[in-house]
Amino acid sequence: MDNTDRRILRTLQRNGRISNQDLADAVGLSPSPCLRRLRQLEADGRIAGYAALIDRKACGLAVTAFVMIRLQSHAGTASAEFERRVAAMEEVLQCHLVSGVHDYLLEVVAEDLEGYEDFLRHRLHALPNVAAIETSFSVSTVKRTPACPVPASD
Structure with missing residues (x-):
């Protein structure tokens, strides 16, 4: 390149x-x-695809939550099963396997707090092998970009 x-x-x-x-x-x-x-x-895969940037609030998704999840066990296929099920949840925009106290960090959107509570109670709590769930809510978005820094030269 x-x-x-x-x-x-x-x-x-x-x-x-x-x-x-x-x-x-x-x-x-x-x-x-x-x-x-x-x-x-x-x-070459340097361009993975193209997408439109959607204004979440204009589409009725006023709540952004960052959800930290710790699993009870990583044995066997437990992690893979968790990842497969979370990947199928359209409210989950991103899911990262992370280091530290938690195992996963999810970015989740919902219409409102009641919508997030419903997602939490009926979708996340229903997942097997989840030991702990902690949520932080975004108060405002300071920066949001899909752009990746591209170095000027080798």
């Missing part, structure tokens, strides 16, 4: 809907080589 590829990635992170012509202009290429590089970045 060279500096042109990095410029392509940075530009796409700012505007994923940019036309190939505008992308080529922004990175200093003609359209055909720019499209070839873009397709190669996709094929």
